[in-house]
Amino acid sequence: xxxxxxxxxxxxxxxxxxxxxxxxxxxxxxxxxxxxxxxxxxxxxxxxxxxxxxxxxxxxxxxxxxxxxxxxxxxxxxxxxxxxxxxxxxxxxxxxxxxxxxxxxxxxxxxxxxxxxxxxxxxxxxxxxxxxxxxxxxxxxxxxxxxxxxxxxxxxxxxxxxxxxxxxxxxxxxxxxxxxxxxxxxxxxxxxxxxxxxxxxxxxxxxxxxxxxxxxxxxxxxxxxxxxxxxxxxxxxxxxxxxxxxxxxxxxxxxxxxxxxxxxxxxxxxxxxxxxxxxxxxxxxxxxxxxxxxxxxxxxxxxxxxxxxxxxxxxxxxxxxxxxxxxxxxxxxxxxxxxxxxxxxxxxxxxxxxxxxxxxxxxxxxxxxxxxxxxxxxxxxxxxxxxxxxxxxxxxxxxxxxxxxxxxxxxxxxxxxxxxxxxxxxxxxxxxxxxxxxxxxxxxxxxxxxx
Numbered sequence: 001x002x003x004x005x006x007x008x009x010x011x012x013x014x015x016x017x018x019x020x021x022x023x024x025x026x027x028x029x030x031x032x033x034x035x036x037x038x039x040x041x042x043x044x045x046x047x048x049x050x051x052x053x054x055x056x057x058x059x060x061x062x063x064x065x066x067x068x069x070x071x072x073x074x075x076x077x078x079x080x081x082x083x084x085x086x087x088x089x090x091x092x093x094x095x096x097x098x099x100x101x102x103x104x105x106x107x108x109x110x111x112x113x114x115x116x117x118x119x120x121x122x123x124x125x126x127x128x129x130x131x132x133x134x135x136x137x138x139x140x141x142x143x144x145x146x147x148x149x150x151x152x153x154x155x156x157x158x159x160x161x162x163x164x165x166x167x168x169x170x171x172x173x174x175x176x177x178x179x180x181x182x183x184x185x186x187x188x189x190x191x192x193x194x195x196x197x198x199x200x201x202x203x204x205x206x207x208x209x210x211x212x213x214x215x216x217x218x219x220x221x222x223x224x225x226x227x228x229x230x231x232x233x234x235x236x237x238x239x240x241x242x243x244x245x246x247x248x249x250x251x252x253x254x255x256x257x258x259x260x261x262x263x264x265x266x267x268x269x270x271x272x273x274x275x276x277x278x279x280x281x282x283x284x285x286x287x288x289x290x291x292x293x294x295x296x297x298x299x300x301x302x303x304x305x306x307x308x309x310x311x312x313x314x315x316x317x318x319x320x321x322x323x324x325x326x327x328x329x330x331x332x333x334x335x336x337x338x339x340x341x342x343x344x345x346x347x348x349x350x351x352x353x354x355x356x357x358x359x360x361x362x363x364x365x366x367x368x369x370x371x372x373x374x375x376x377x378x379x380x381x382x383x384x385x386x387x388x389x390x391x392x393x394x395x396x397x398x399x400x401x402x403x404x405x406x407x408x409x410x411x412x413x414x415x416x417x418x419x420x421x422x423x424x425x426x427x428x429x430x431x432x433x434x435x436x437x438x439x440x441x442x443x444x445x446x447x448x449x450x451x
Contacts, residue, residue: 044343048324048335049083049120051342052304053405055297056371057378057432059084059121059304060342063278066090066107068314069114073329077310083405085115086123086277086306094134096156100148103155112163119408119423123277123306124160126168126212127153128196130183138184146188150199157203162410165403166208168245168277169200174213178226193230194239201240206400206415212245212277219259219266231270245277248292249308251320256281256288261295268301278308280315280322284334289324293341300373303403362450365391367443376402376434379443381420383427386450393418395433396441404431417446 045051048060061084068074078085089095090108097103115122128149140148157167170193175181185192193211200209211231216224227244234241244267250256257263267274276296281288296302309315313327324335363385370378383389395401395416401409407429409420420429433443 046339048081048339048342050405051339053083053403055342055345056300056373056376057403057405057430058296058302059306059403060338061085061121061123061304061306062310063088063306063308064111064115064310065314066110068310069110074310074314077325077329079118082120082310084121084123084304084306085111086125087111088308089132091125091156091160092132093129093137093152094132097137097152098134100136101151103159105159108160112160116163116408117423119404119406119425121403122160122164123275124157124164124167124207125277126171127156127200128169128185128192129171130181130185131172133184141184142188145184146192146195149185149188149192150195153196153199154203157200157207161204162206162413164204164207166210166243166275167200167204168212169197169209169241171212172214173211174216174223174226176215176223178222194234197234197240206411206413208242208273209240210243210245210273210275210277211241212247214247214249214278215254216244217246217248217250217254217260217263218257219263224263228266228270231267231272235270235272241272243273243275243303245275247278247308248276248280249278249317250281250288250322251317256291260292261298264295264299264302268299273301273303274299275303276305279305280308280317280320281334282317282320282322284322284324284332286333286337289334290337290341293338294345297341297345301375362386363389363448365389365445365448367393367445369442370430376432378430378432380428380430381407381445383422383429383448385448387422387427388451389422389427390447390449391420392446392448393420393443394446395443396438398436399438399441400434400436402432402434405429418443 045054052058052060060082062082064085065088087108090111096105096108112122137148173181173193180186197209213227216227218224231241231244264274276292279292296305307323309323311325311327311329312318312321312323315323324332324338326332363383366382368380370380381391383391397416400415401411401418406425407420408423409418409431411418
């Protein structure tokens, strides 16, 4: 059994956050192993985000407060190392709706704009939570509170629609013994979580919808089992849920458990993604950080890891020195362990090129197939003829974009047309696409336009 040892007031304020490639052609097992070993050596990445992206389009991200974006030492590390961000507090209820029906998005918009302009993915955090409610919401109950909660979900998710890849729709709704937390939201009816997810799907239909919680890392823990049973029930009844976030705040009383990989695998078996959403580990032990990374890499539906802060001095648990960088920005041994674990993971092996459409817009985009996984696959694109380009790509329905690297890639309202632009990482980029039942179709280039 594990227990959450972080002081409740502080916890409430800031917490709550390969399958082998299918190769075209007949290659011997020995040839495949040799090719992968050579590729790993040749392309070992030097930063966390770049290495994670090479492992099936995963991300390695961090929590970001808006007031740190003017800190040059901070942003140097952020821009270099991470390819995903989660606003630390700026999207929570008290920040986005301080007065009922008065919505304020300035700091959150700042983070989203900063991240997207640099090709980083953004995780929305969080739409419905018992904590960090503004005073007006704390004073409400019953049907009035239910209506206000759903309106908040609808308004905030609509505002950021198309800008975030996933939402923590509901945060921390269970007690340690596996019962529902007796919050004011729970008192509006046991279906409040389901109602929030349905509202979020309507408001932002292309975003992944996640349930997020702490102390659901140990597979044998009552709270973990309760969340698992809820997700299974939702999937069986068609309630829209796409992912589960394990916060993984490991302290002296809540350490990395030996069953962690099992937990990731069990949630993934429910046909949802799993994400490590708020990782920080007391004193940043090398083995624990390495184990968490290897466990995620071992589960194909573990799509990424987010640490809850950049430097120890940025952490809500700064006295415990739980992050990958010291307060002065130096890389810690745990950083080296994580990067080595990522780089030692198998890099997907690309198949032969599938199409090189003609130019005509001042540039040419050549598309080639990458690794095929059980539920998703990679696509690589190379642009020639210009360093300032816009590439438009069509996806076969009902496939959807999951992630991308080395370019800024956005999907239109249908989710089937992608627009890619350079983000300073050269003219070769790629993206990962979910099959969603269509395993035969592949993306095609519609156009490449220079300027």
